[in-house]
Amino acid sequence: MNYSKEVDKKWQGKWKKEGLYKYNPDNKKEKFYTMEMFSYPSGAKLHLGHWFNFAPADSFARFKKMQGYNVFHPMGFDAFGLPAENYAIKTGIHPEDSTRKNIETMKRQLEEMGGSYDWDYSVETCMPEYYKWTQWIFIQLYKAGLAYKKKAPVNWCDSCKTVLANEQVIDCKCERCGTVVKRKKLDQWFFKITDYAEELLEGLKDLDWPESTKKVQVNWIGKSKGTEIIFKGENNEYQFKVFTTRPDTVFGVTYVVLAPESAIVQKITTEDQKEVVEKYIENTLKLNEIDRLSTEREKTGVFTGSYVINPVNGEKVPVWIADYVLEEYGTGAVMAVPAHDTRDYAFAKKYNLPIKEVVIPKDDEDYELPYTNYGKLINSGKYTGLTSEEAKKMITKDLSEKNKGQETINYRLKDWLVSRQRYWGAPIPIINCEKCGTVPVPEKDLPVLLPYDVEFTPDGESPLKKSKEFMECTCPNCGRKATREADTLDTFVCSSWYELRYPDAKNTEKAFDRQTIDKMAPVDVYVGGKEHAAMHLIYVRFMTKALRDLGYLDFDEPFKKLIHQGMILGPDGNKMSKSKGNTVSPDEYIDQYGADVFRMYIMFGFDYRKGGPWDDKGIDAMSKYFSRIERLVETVTNELKDIPSNDEIGLKEKELLRVKNQTIKSMTEDIEDFRFNTAIARNMELLNSINTYIRDNDKMNKNLLIEVIEDFIRLLSPLAPHFSEEMWEQLGKAQSVYEEEWPKVNEAQLTGGTKEIPVQVNGKLKMCVSVDAEASPEKILTAIKSDSKVKELFNQYDVQKEIYVPGRIYNLVVKN
RNA sequence: GCCGAUGUGGCGGAAUUGGUAGACGCACUGGACUCAAAAUCCAGCGGGAAACCAUGUGGGUUCGAGUCCCACCAUCGGUACCA
Numbered sequence: 001m002n003y004s005k006e007v008d009k010k011w012q013g014k015w016k017k018e019g020l021y022k023y024n025p026d027n028k029k030e031k032f033y034t035m036e037m038f039s040y041p042s043g044a045k046l047h048l049g050h051w052f053n054f055a056p057a058d059s060f061a062r063f064k065k066m067q068g069y070n071v072f073h074p075m076g077f078d079a080f081g082l083p084a085e086n087y088a089i090k091t092g093i094h095p096e097d098s099t100r101k102n103i104e105t106m107k108r109q110l111e112e113m114g115g116s117y118d119w120d121y122s123v124e125t126c127m128p129e130y131y132k133w134t135q136w137i138f139i140q141l142y143k144a145g146l147a148y149k150k151k152a153p154v155n156w157c158d159s160c161k162t163v164l165a166n167e168q169v170i171d172c173k174c175e176r177c178g179t180v181v182k183r184k185k186l187d188q189w190f191f192k193i194t195d196y197a198e199e200l201l202e203g204l205k206d207l208d209w210p211e212s213t214k215k216v217q218v219n220w221i222g223k224s225k226g227t228e229i230i231f232k233g234e235n236n237e238y239q240f241k242v243f244t245t246r247p248d249t250v251f252g253v254t255y256v257v258l259a260p261e262s263a264i265v266q267k268i269t270t271e272d273q274k275e276v277v278e279k280y281i282e283n284t285l286k287l288n289e290i291d292r293l294s295t296e297r298e299k300t301g302v303f304t305g306s307y308v309i310n311p312v313n314g315e316k317v318p319v320w321i322a323d324y325v326l327e328e329y330g331t332g333a334v335m336a337v338p339a340h341d342t343r344d345y346a347f348a349k350k351y352n353l354p355i356k357e358v359v360i361p362k363d364d365e366d367y368e369l370p371y372t373n374y375g376k377l378i379n380s381g382k383y384t385g386l387t388s389e390e391a392k393k394m395i396t397k398d399l400s401e402k403n404k405g406q407e408t409i410n411y412r413l414k415d416w417l418v419s420r421q422r423y424w425g426a427p428i429p430i431i432n433c434e435k436c437g438t439v440p441v442p443e444k445d446l447p448v449l450l451p452y453d454v455e456f457t458p459d460g461e462s463p464l465k466k467s468k469e470f471m472e473c474t475c476p477n478c479g480r481k482a483t484r485e486a487d488t489l490d491t492f493v494c495s496s497w498y499e500l501r502y503p504d505a506k507n508t509e510k511a512f513d514r515q516t517i518d519k520m521a522p523v524d525v526y527v528g529g530k531e532h533a534a535m536h537l538i539y540v541r542f543m544t545k546a547l548r549d550l551g552y553l554d555f556d557e558p559f560k561k562l563i564h565q566g567m568i569l570g571p572d573g574n575k576m577s578k579s580k581g582n583t584v585s586p587d588e589y590i591d592q593y594g595a596d597v598f599r600m601y602i603m604f605g606f607d608y609r610k611g612g613p614w615d616d617k618g619i620d621a622m623s624k625y626f627s628r629i630e631r632l633v634e635t636v637t638n639e640l641k642d643i644p645s646n647d648e649i650g651l652k653e654k655e656l657l658r659v660k661n662q663t664i665k666s667m668t669e670d671i672e673d674f675r676f677n678t679a680i681a682r683n684m685e686l687l688n689s690i691n692t693y694i695r696d697n698d699k700m701n702k703n704l705l706i707e708v709i710e711d712f713i714r715l716l717s718p719l720a721p722h723f724s725e726e727m728w729e730q731l732g733k734a735q736s737v738y739e740e741e742w743p744k745v746n747e748a749q750l751t752g753g754t755k756e757i758p759v760q761v762n763g764k765l766k767m768c769v770s771v772d773a774e775a776s777p778e779k780i781l782t783a784i785k786s787d788s789k790v791k792e793l794f795n796q797y798d799v800q801k802e803i804y805v806p807g808r809i810y811n812l813v814v815k816n
Numbered sequence: 817g818c819c820g821a822u823g824u825g826g827c828g829g830a831a832u833u834g835g836u837a838g839a840c841g842c843a844c845u846g847g848a849c850u851c852a853a854a855a856u857c858c859a860g861c862g863g864g865a866a867a868c869c870a871u872g873u874g875g876g877u878u879c880g881a882g883u884c885c886c887a888c889c890a891u892c893g894g895u896a897c898c899a
Contacts, residue, residue, distance in 0.1 A: 040899050082898060154897075165897040212820050216894075219819050290895065294817035413896095420897065491899070531893055533820075567893080575892085604841075605828055610821095618828065618842050624855095625841090631856090677829065681840035688840095695857090758836040763880035764868095765836055803879055809835045813879045 003626050003723050008595050011722045012111060020736060023072055023118040025503070025516075032069035033520050034061050035499060037528030037536075038076045038123070041102035042083040046109040048576070048614065051586050052568050055599045056608055056676050057527045058115050062718035063671045065116075066742040072520065074502040075110060075117040077103050079126035081491045082165055085424040089457055095424040096452060099126055114595050114721045116738075121505045125494035130501065131426035132447035133511035134494050137543070138418075139429055139440045140550050146192045149438065152417055153261075153285075156184035161460030163421045172286055183261075183285040188419040189428060189487065193542045197221050197411040200541055208561040216533040222412025227396045228331060229405040231256055231308040233268070234316065239308075240264055243330030243410055247399070248391035251380040252337040252358035253310050254348065255318045257301065259327040260284040268319060270305025277302055277321065284323040292323045299324055299347045311404040312395065313381060322347065330410050338370065345370035359388060416539060418490045423456035423463035425488030433475035433482040442476050448484065462486040492536060496543040499523050499558055517553050522560045527674075530564035537562070563674050566611025568602075573613045584614045596720035597623050603676035603719060626723060628687060629716075633727050635694065636702075636709060645702035652693060653701050657749040659689040660708050664743045665750065667715050680719065686712055706731075711743045759790055760811040761797060769810075777806030784810050 015021060036057045039050055046054075054075075061073040084095035103124060110117065123130050141147040155164040157174040163186075168175045193200075201221050204214045226245040233239065242256060258265055260281045269277045280302045284292075291297060301322030308319055324343065325334055338348035338355040348355050359375045361367050374388035383391045399405030419428065427448045429441040441448055451470045456463040464470050465486040475482040497511070503520040504512040537559075544558045569575055570582025577583070589598045601622040606612050649657075663686040670679035690708060694700065710731060717724035717737045728737035756768040757780060769787045771780045781804055784790055790810075793799075797814035804810050 037899090042899080078899070086898095163897075166895090167898050169897095210821095216820050220894095220896085222819095290817070292817095293895095296817055417896075422897085490897075492896095495899085529893085529899095530821080532899080534894060535896065536899080569892085573891085607829070610829095612828075615828070615842095621842060627855095678840080681830075684840060756836075760835085760880070763835090763878090768836070801879070803835095805835060808832095809880085811835080811879055 002630055003594055003596070003726065005591060005594050007726050008112065008114065008722045011725045012114070014725075015736075016111075018736075020738060021073075021116045021118050023074075023121060024070070027070040029068060029070040031072060031520060032064045033072045033503075033523045034064065034525040035074055035502070035523055035527070037526070037532065038078050038495070038498065039106065040078045040081060040083070041099055041106055042081075042087075044102050044105055046106055046113070046586065048568050048584050048586050050106075051113065051598070052602055052606070052611065053527065053529070053565050054110065054115060055113055056565070056603050056674065058113070059599070059603070059676065059718045059721075060525070060527075060671060060674065062116055062721060062738065063742065065738065066714070066718060066740060068741065071116075072121070072503065073116055073118075074121045074123075074505075075115065075119075076123035076498060076502070077106070077125065078491060078495050078498075079103065079124050080131075080425045080488075080494055082422065082424070085422055085456060088424075094452070095456075096126070099424075112590065112595060114599070116721075121502050123498050123501050123505055125426075125491070125498065126424075128447045128449060129506075129508070131450075131494065133501065134426045134489065134497070135429040135441070135446050135448060136443060136511055137497060137547070138489065138493070139443065139446075140552075141191060141546060142430075142440050144546075144550055146195065146546055147189060147418075148192065149187055149189055151185045152188045152190075153183040153185050154188075154421070155181045157181055160458050162458035166288070169288070172288065180286055186419075186421070188417055189430075189485075191416040191418055191493075191542070191546075193416045193538070194411060194413055196542050196545050197223070197413050199545060200413075200538060203541065203545075203557055207557060207559070209559075210530070210562065210564060213530060213533040213537070213562065213564070217538060220413065220534045220538065224410050224412075226408060226410055227392075227399065227405055228408045229335065229399060230311060230403075231333075231335070232311070234307055234309060238264065238268055240333050241331040241405075242333045242335045243408065244335055246337065246340065246388075246392070247395045247405075248374075248377060248380075248383075248386075248388040249337040249340045249358055250310070250312050250335065250395060251377075251383070252339050252356045253315075253317055253335045254338060254354040254356055255320055255336045256308060257320045257322045257325050257334050257336055257347075258304070259325040259332040260321040260323055261327045262321075262332045265304060265321055268304050268306040273303060273305035277304060280321060280323075287323060289326065292326065295343065299343060299350065301347065301351070311399065311402075318353075320351075328414055329412065340370055340372055342370050342372060362387065416490075416492075416542070418493050419487040420490055421462040421486075422488055423450075423454055425491060426450070426494060427464065427470075428485040428487050428489055430485035431473055431475055431482050432485060433477065433480060435480060436475055436477040436482075438485075439475055439477050439482070445476075450488075464488070492539050495536060496539040497547070499526075499540070500544075500547075500553070511552075514553060518555065521553065521555050522558055525561045525563060526559040527563045527565060529567065533564075564609060565674075566607065566609050568606070568611050569613045571614050576614075589616070589619065593619060593623050594722070596723040597626060600625070600680060600720050604680040606677065608674045608676055625684065625687075626720075628691075629723075629727060632687070632690065632694075632709065633730050636706060637730060637732070640700075640702060640705075643700075643702060645704075646699045647701055647703060649701065649704070652697060653704055654749070654752055656689055656693045656704070656708060657746075658752050659686055660711060661745050661747075661750045663715065664711070665745045668742070668745070671718065676719070683712070683716055683719070686715070713737060714740050714743050757784055757807075758809050759784065759793070760809065761793060761814055763811060766793065780807055781810070 036054055061071050065071040079099050084099050088095045155169050157164055157179050159177045159179040164174060169181050172181055174181055204217055224245055226243055227247040228241045228243055230239055230241050301320045304319045306319045307316045310317055336344040338344040339357040340359055358377055358379050360378055361375045377383050377386050377391050396407050427450055429448045431439045431441060433439055451467050454463050454467045471483045473482055473484055500512045500517050504516050540558050547553050572582050574580055574582055601619045605618055663682045666682040667679045713724050713727050724737050751774055753773055754770045755773040757771055758765055759767050759769055767789055769784045771783045799812050799814050801813040
């Protein structure tokens with residue numbers, strides 16, 4: 001085989017020299033904006049996962065370009081984040097240095113992959129030119145009331161004196177020192193994403209996104225309609241609201257439960273219960289949310305010593321606290337109806353609390369407690385006899401008329417916590433002044449630069465707090481001495497608007513120009529992992545809507561179509577990780593086979609949406625496929641050079657043309673839908689047909705053959721860009737194959753010949769009848785029924801019914 | 817736990833969306849070429865002698881189910897400070 005890494009180098013050099021992938025915004029062709037989720041430069045090199053995401057997506061972009069679009073296909077780096085900081089703490093290498101180095105390496109490797117990116121349109125989120133505008137966006141949100149500060153819990157390690165990320169907490173302990181992690185409340189910045197909950201939910205309907213991802217978002221937003229009911233203390237000395245989706249069961253309330261961390265707990269706990277309550281709260285703070293919400297774990301709780309009055313019937317019920325109630329969801333308080341809720345039932349049984357039935361099945365069927373379905377009401381005063389549906393409405397209406405409750409829509413979605421007590425991120429552009437409070441940094445003073453020389457080893461303070469030069473400043477309002485906000489922004493903030501920056505990546509005046517972005521947006525196809533279904537993909541939608549409302553752009557959704565690539569696992573079937581020792585590096589394969597063999601192999605060997613365990617058994621075969629193509633090109637350009645062409649179109653020619661057109665049709669549909677494995681299978685079939693044509697033909701139509709081979713290379717070129725250029729050149733072409741048009745289907749040449757119609761008896765295949773493929777369905781039926789073997793079936797069986805799916809299948813229903 | 821996926825030959829994977837299960841390829845077997853090997857080319861290739869049996873398991877709907885419904889098992893992703 002001649003194809004190798006050297007061929008890659010040759011063409012990469014030419015492409016660069018000729019500026020083949022330069023994006024021209026003034027091009028009159030229709031725009032097509034496609035991008036992949038940019039990568040985090042944590043390792044020094046591109047790994048297999050990057051290749052699997054980027055190489056096929058790059059082939060897709062090339063395909064769209066050949067189809068005649070003005071393709072915009074940018075690439076960048078999500079460069080801030082925890083791993084670089086942790087790496088620095090471990091090795092002493094500054095995050096900026098390691099990140100810069102990694103980006104350079106990865107950029108080079110993306111070129112070696114054959115990526116058709118224009119690096120003039122690129123973003124690196126850790127560069128001041130970029131994060132200046134991340135900060136600017138923060139300020140716009142702040143001014144609009146969409147960024148605010150409140151106290152919120154973090155994972156805190158007492159021994160390391162630092163905030164821990166969830167992934168640094170193993171079994172409730174710090175991964176570094178093993179100390180049990182506590183929940184500690186700190187002042188934190190939030191974005192008011194909940195203001196957009198309804199629109200984020202509604203907007204999903206019109207998106208060309210995987211249904212599974214839409215479902216994840218629907219559930220993440222978690223809309224539920226219900227009623228807030230006010231419970232007051234015996235003497236009106238305190239009150240709180242509970243949220244319930246089952247107001248019809250309110251007569252069955254036998255106790256209420258508060259989240260242990262709620263402030264009101266301190267107020268209402270009686271003297272003799274104080275000790276147990278305090279102890280219980282302390283234990284709760286050690287648990288994470290997943291454990292707290294687990295329905296598997298045994299429910300626990302303690303009595304506060306206080307009582308509240310049920311507003312519908314005046315009954316006095318005890319107030320408990322339990323860790324399965326979360327402060328952040330709903331009102332942080334629930335009414336417990338043990339007779340009609342599984343969790344409350346188990347809790348009541350355990351602590352000997354009363355159980356009061358208020359709903360029974362509508363049609364008096366047998367039931368067991370807890371009975372959680374809708375039914376009709378009993379023991380419910382004037383509501384007795386109503387159905388659950390009727391009672392829900394009535395009770396809610398009556399409560400709200402007496403100001404004792406109201407109908408509410410509750411969302412599971414929480415506001416987006418954007419503060420990080422870390423170094424390697426964009427500084428939050430806020431100044432804290434004793435007199436003026438929180439003051440945004442004036443836009444002319446942006447960016448707030450992240451200082452290089454900072455002690456970022458953990459010791460209880462945000463790293464930036466330790467930099468005097470950074471912290472000290474004057475208040476832009478009153479001119480007094482003030483201090484800067486020491487926290488940095490969540491990296492998800494950086495990645496929530498990067499698709500807006502790409503088309504205008506070098507703008508020094510604005511984050512992005514409105515006209516430019518309105519023309520380019522939305523992104524036509526966005527490709528990335530489904531692990532981002534809930535967070536990144538909601539944040540970026542929120543940001544688009546917020547910036548729209550602030551008047552900076554004029555569209556509602558950032559990504560029209562979304563594709564998730566699967567994940568390549570280690571050869572052992574587990575997720576690749578250094579600790580498991582099952583990582584596979586693409587580098588050796590590229591050295592040995594060249595980038596295109598590798599690209600083709602990963603596209604052919606896996607379902608793009610599914611991925612799977614790595615296995616290199618078939619890579620030699622792909623290399624052989626390239627050799628077969630080389631031999632074919634060699635044959636037509638040398639051996640057949642002097643043979644005269646027979647320009648007749650006979651049966652064999654018609655068959656070759658049919659296969660060619662079918663290949664064009666299938667490959668076009670397949671690549672459009674990211675089905676690269678079947679696209680390549682069809683490409684292989686065309687090669688087989690071409691070779692068969694040459695083998696079985698001493699009088700071949702050489703002109704036709706060459707035409708077919710040229711289309712074959714065009715079809716291959718987005719998938720194997722370097723190799724196809726080489727073949728194209730050998731066919732005597734001067735211009736890049738990338739400048740060629742994608743072949744079009746000639747409908748007239750698409751059909752012909754015969755096809756097999758399966759004949760079944762009771763759904764079981766008995767035989768096939770060969771018919772003219774172009775005949776009408778009626779004629780085909782006549783042909784089937786006149787077949788002697790089919791006639792025989794009628795003698796053999798007692799035929800009750802015939803089922804004919806026109807042109808597809810013929811089935812006889814018979815009596816046994 | 818909750819939410820979302822996935823499960824098809826020895827292997828990677830196809831299947832016109834309810835209509836011939838196993839396209840394309842790997843591995844394997846036989847043959848041609850060769851002194852021989854490699855490469856290449858040709859043929860075969862789910863199981864079974866056949867009737868038939870086969871798409872994680874068990875039910876169901878249907879003339880017909882890999883595809884739809886119910887229950888279960890296994891694996892993977894996310895679960896709000898990994899990105």
